[in-house]
Amino acid sequence: MSEKESKAKEMHQVELIIGQILRIGVIVSATVIVLGIILMLIQGSGGYPNGIQPTGFKEILSGVLALRPFAVIMLGLFLLILTPTLRVAVSIYAFAVEKDHLYVWITTAVLIILIIASVIGYFGG
DSSP states (O other): OOHHHHHHHHHHHHHHHHHHHHHHHHHHHHHHHHHHHHHHHHHSSOSSOTTOOOOSHHHHHHHHHTTOHHHHHHHHHHHHHHHHHHHHHHHHHHHHHTTOHHHHHHHHHHHHHHHHHHHHHHHTO
């Protein structure tokens, strides 16, 4: 097997992994959101007083552990947002394997922008 064929086979594997990440991420996040909705229907409320909701990751996690429906839904949304970010991170590896340095830098810049935007959004800046 030549180096070119080996690289093509490896890239195909990376593309399959990226597809799996997107598929699994969407399925898991949708399942978590549906569980939150079912909990809300069972409990008859979101688990928080009116006008109050978890805004930080710690609050969401403690709400999930306490089976508060709104926190479970928020976790599902967080996982949904995380899915394409993880895809971008895996794409950096894929471009590095191809030795496509321009796309490695572009994709790294996109990942940095996503992280900065997430941090700004988290801290409410």
